[in-house]
Amino acid sequence: MAEKKKLSIIAFSGDFDKLTAVFTLGTGAAAVGYEVNIFFTFWGLDAIKKKQGRSFTGGNWLTKIFGFMMGGLKVTPTSRFNFLGAGPKIFRYLMKKNNVATLEELVEAAKVLGINMYACEMAMHVLGLTKDDFIPEVKDVLGVASFLNLSDGGQTLFI
Amino acid sequence: MTFVKTKIELSKLNDGDILEVLLAEGEPLENVPRNAKEQGYNVLSVEHVEGTTHRVTIKK
Numbered sequence: 001m002a003e004k005k006k007l008s009i010i011a012f013s014g015d016f017d018k019l020t021a022v023f024t025l026g027t028g029a030a031a032v033g034y035e036v037n038i039f040f041t042f043w044g045l046d047a048i049k050k051k052q053g054r055s056f057t058g059g060n061w062l063t064k065i066f067g068f069m070m071g072g073l074k075v076t077p078t079s080r081f082n083f084l085g086a087g088p089k090i091f092r093y094l095m096k097k098n099n100v101a102t103l104e105e106l107v108e109a110a111k112v113l114g115i116n117m118y119a120c121e122m123a124m125h126v127l128g129l130t131k132d133d134f135i136p137e138v139k140d141v142l143g144v145a146s147f148l149n150l151s152d153g154g155q156t157l158f159i
Numbered sequence: 160m161t162f163v164k165t166k167i168e169l170s171k172l173n174d175g176d177i178l179e180v181l182l183a184e185g186e187p188l189e190n191v192p193r194n195a196k197e198q199g200y201n202v203l204s205v206e207h208v209e210g211t212t213h214r215v216t217i218k219k
Binding site: 024027030031032033100101109112113 | 160162163170194
């Protein structure tokens with residue numbers, strides 16, 4: 001019996017363009033039968049927050065600032081040519097024109113296709129977030145050891 | 160992405176249901192029938208509709 005192909009992605013970046021790559025790779029692999037794991041860490045946690053949009057979450061004033069700066073998928077900056085927020089708007093327009101899926105559509109597809117999504121415990125604590133701050137599809141909160149275990153035997157990408 | 164959407168629609172259907180996919184020439188036209196077959200779906204037909212659009216009929 002052939003072993004099931006596996007792809008694990010460490011989603012470190014919170015940039016619009018890099019998150020698009022994360023979900024395009026993830027959904028593309030899942031659609032052709034791969035088992036897909038995505039480990040969201042640091043800036044990547046922005047993509048899986050329940051509360052989309054800027055808000056002052058977190059226990060103290062520093063985490064509240066992060067809560068405001070990391071406003072979820074709608075306001076993620078591009079890694080280059082952000083031009084104070086014009087960048088993502090321009091790219092979204094170009095993508096729509098070429099009938100490319102939006103970042104939100106890709107995230108929905110990821111949920112429907114059963115991609116395993118995990119949050120990084122260390123980053124979560126540093127940014128003052130708890131498991132309740134994430135969307136329900138997040139399977140678990142993990143550390144490096146657990147992630148290495150479950151990605152073993154497949155391909156791993158760092159984005 | 161075309162096959163991702165195809166797969167999502169197929170997962171909503173019951174066995175025996177039929178899905179028609181209108182897609183573009185090039186990579187979608189190559190990927191969708193091939194991946195559908197690999198995943199065990201029945202590709203009933205691939206027809207040219209008009210211009211660069213083709214129709215792939217898949218039975219679950």
